[in-house]
Amino acid sequence: MEEVGMEAYDGDVNVHNRIIELYTSSTDDETQNRIVDQFKKSDGKLRVLVATVAFGMGIQITNISIIIKWGAPKTLMSYWQEVGRCARDNRRGLAVMYPYPRSLTGSDKNVVKHWVLSLRRIKCV
Structure with missing residues (x-):
């Protein structure tokens, strides 16, 4: 996230305020769940998800x-x-x-x- 700095957040620097995320098979379970929850919300802050095919497995959005x-x-x-x-x-x-x-x-x-x-x-x- 340091490459994009404050531009990666909508508000305070907090994982729940990120507008861009990375999801791979190496992403830990807690982070995967947070990313999926944020991405599913129509009013969520997450707008761009860079992901491997690991993201599509069994996810309905x-x-x-x-x-x-x-x-x-x-x-x-x-x-x-x-x-x-x-x-x-x-x-x-x-x-x-x-x-x-x-x-x-x-x-x-x-x-x-x-x-x-x-x-x-x-x-x-």
């Missing part, structure tokens, strides 16, 4: 409107599941993927070709 995916997933099904967290509240949503060369090396070549040909058509609605 309906008001996510933007998902930005850094790197290509290994399969089209895993991408579908990851962006499936978007727009569950029947509002429009946006899912964006930023693949980088190294992220494509473990992906199925046919899947990568399909993504390149269909990226303009993939929308989260």
Whole structure:
């Protein structure tokens, strides 16, 4: 948090006032629970969550409107599941993927070709 300083908080420097958080499989259980609780609240202060796929496991949050995916997933099904967290509240949503060369090396070549040909058509609605 020191990189963003006071900009990471809405009010006093307190974990409950953070507007940005990081959630990974190494995040301790207490912090994971706090992040999920804050992110679920429509009036919560948390607005941006940088997370690994560990965040999506079994979590039901309906008001996510933007998902930005850094790197290509290994399969089209895993991408579908990851962006499936978007727009569950029947509002429009946006899912964006930023693949980088190294992220494509473990992906199925046919899947990568399909993504390149269909990226303009993939929308989260």
